[in-house]
Amino acid sequence: MTLKEEIGKGGFGTVYRADYFGIDVAVKHISAPGDEEDEMQEIFIRREIAILKSCRHPNLVSFIGIVEGSEKEGVQIVLEFLPGGDLGRLLFGKDHLGYYTRIKISLDVACGMAYLHSRNIIFRDLKSENLLMDESGRVKICDFGFARTFSKRYRPTTQCGTDEFMAPEIILGKPYDQSSDVFSYGMLIFEIITRRDVGKLIPRHVQNGYKVDESHLRTQIPSDCPKHFVELGLLCIKWEPKRRPTFIQIIDFLKKLMKVTPKD
Structure with missing residues (x-):
């Protein structure tokens, strides 16, 4: 080699x-x-x-x-080797990216995450830099350095990941489970929707427990974005972990959304 x-x-x-x-x-x-x-x-x-x-x-x-x-x-x-590079390169580039493709990207990520959760694995660092693309445009999750297994009886408290995508419960040092990955996924959706750095797009503060200001976030969404795509992202970034959907539910939702979204 x-x-x-x-x-x-x-x-x-x-x-x-x-x-x-x-x-x-x-x-x-x-x-x-x-x-x-x-x-x-x-x-x-x-x-x-x-x-x-x-x-x-x-x-x-x-x-x-x-x-x-x-x-x-x-x-x-x-x-x-995946020649398409990471997702961030595509999102922050200038090439046209229709909403059908953006929803397909989100579905690819959700499918990979659903598989990991089915095997009782938390990824703990879901972000555009850890998503690579093959020559056909399929997205694949990479870099499992922070991934670990979990169980109902044991929930980790280790703070790890990337601040901008990290769930509030992780930042606050509370026990967490697989729903923390769903929060990171929601932040990723808004990076996909807006094609902007999520750290600048969604400021969070210790004063309110790192909760997302949904009203402010709505003002940053492009007017042509499918409404249901936005609502899915907002569900994923709920402050309360139990209010977030599972990846199985997300997959079902995105498949239905793709059927009614015009192809690029």
Whole structure:
């Protein structure tokens, strides 16, 4: 396997395009952790590898294998290469993007997330940078560094993810479950709808427990956006976790919405 150019960087490693017997692959190189980080980084890396090995779905990046070097060299995770880049590049670019395509993108993400939740996995870092596109435009979830399993008896309290997409209960240090991913998904929907950075689009503050100001948000929505698409996003970002829909419900809703939305 021959490493080529760098194509991405994350909290735990650098991603390269590589040649694997004539096939383009993505290689996530995770350097050996420093002394202070050893335990936590090791936990996240092992979780990521375990989840990648156990999961197979059209809307998840495909795992190919692992190359383990010496303790100093670290680990290389080999994944399928997706030439379309991340979703943010498409959203914040200038190419035309109709609402049918935007709804299809949202459906792809929901399908991948529904699969993860069916396997009792919380993703915990859903955002446009962690969504890659193949040559056909299909969206696939990548970077499982913060993903972990959950159960009804145990809910995590670890604060991790990306601030702009993070559910209020995570920021506030409360126990959370899979509905926290739904909140992040709702924030993603509004990034898809407006094609604007969600951190600037939806300011949140500690004074009201990081609740979204829905009235202000409505004023930022393009006038041509399908009303039901907006309402779905608002349901997903409810402050109370129990009021958010499941991804199975979201999939059903989006499939119906696609049937009544003109193709681009």
